[in-house]
Amino acid sequence: MEKLARPVIAGNWKMHKTISEARHLAADIVSQAASLSQASLILIPPFTAIQEVKKTVSGSHLLVGGQDLFWEEEGAFTGEISARQLKEAGCDVVIVGHSERRQYFGETDETVKKKVLAALRHELRPIVCIGENLEERKSGETLKKIKSQLENGLFGLPAEDFSQVILAYEPIWAIGTGQNATPEQAEEVHSYIRQLIDVNYGQELAACAIILYGGSVKPANAFSLIKEKDIDGFLVGGASLQAESFMGIVSEACRADEG
Numbered sequence: 001m002e003k004l005a006r007p008v009i010a011g012n013w014k015m016h017k018t019i020s021e022a023r024h025l026a027a028d029i030v031s032q033a034a035s036l037s038q039a040s041l042i043l044i045p046p047f048t049a050i051q052e053v054k055k056t057v058s059g060s061h062l063l064v065g066g067q068d069l070f071w072e073e074e075g076a077f078t079g080e081i082s083a084r085q086l087k088e089a090g091c092d093v094v095i096v097g098h099s100e101r102r103q104y105f106g107e108t109d110e111t112v113k114k115k116v117l118a119a120l121r122h123e124l125r126p127i128v129c130i131g132e133n134l135e136e137r138k139s140g141e142t143l144k145k146i147k148s149q150l151e152n153g154l155f156g157l158p159a160e161d162f163s164q165v166i167l168a169y170e171p172i173w174a175i176g177t178g179q180n181a182t183p184e185q186a187e188e189v190h191s192y193i194r195q196l197i198d199v200n201y202g203q204e205l206a207a208c209a210i211i212l213y214g215g216s217v218k219p220a221n222a223f224s225l226i227k228e229k230d231i232d233g234f235l236v237g238g239a240s241l242q243a244e245s246f247m248g249i250v251s252e253a254c255r256a257d258e259g
């Protein structure tokens with residue numbers, strides 16, 4: 001799989017945008033992204049719009065992703081989508097274990113692992129989401145939760161597979177709430193994740209690992225977050241639904257990279 005340049009900024013459109021709305025948004029982003037080609041940008045529309053978005057970004061450096069996948073190759077699994085289907089539709093990347101999937105659709109660390117393996121079999125780079133809820137943060141259990149999600153969902157993978165995974169630290173209390181983690185709160189968890197990767201896979205892989213932050217990222221807080229040593233980019237929800245706010249985040253992230 002192609003190596004991704006930092007910063008990596010992915011927009012998760014969730015259950016927003018029809019095909020024509022998606023085409024317009026993708027076209028707006030492409031037209032503003034040419035001057036910011038040092039960043040790796042990933043658009044993650046709903047399944048119905050993947051092909052259209054792929055067509056719209058062709059010829060640019062933007063990548064396209066899926067929001068979820070099922071681990072079987074094919075079969076009687078109504079409503080599910082396979083890695084092979086995503087790949088042929090134009091995806092390079094797929095989100096796995098988003099907290100909304102964990103919260104509303106029964107995703108567990110075990111299903112995350114199966115999905116990661118299915119994605120890798122088809123050369124789709126998984127973005128695996130981990131993070132604590134408010135209660136866990138308040139009771140000082142954040143790092144324990146992160147460690148258990150990584151140990152149960154990912155650390156059994158061979159190094160070659162793990163090296164393809166993008167991690168996204170997304171504190172659940174910060175998603176869609178307007179209340180982002182402070183740069184210090186986020187960095188504490190990001191550097192802990194890198195330390196755990198070091199212990200499990202060694203220093204080289206830890207240094208190369210891409211660890212995104214997600215949770216109410218917007219242009220106004222992107223610069224201070226990306227300035228932290230272990231934050232390599234963002235997974236953006238709400239602010240990715242408009243070209244102006246998404247590209248505002250991208251340009252803040254690139255500005256920090258230059259300075």
Ligand code: PEP
Pocket residue numbers: 012170174175176177178214215216217235236237238239
């Ligand atoms: C997300 O859902 O991954 C996310 C980070 O959402 P938001 O940016 O809206 O908090």
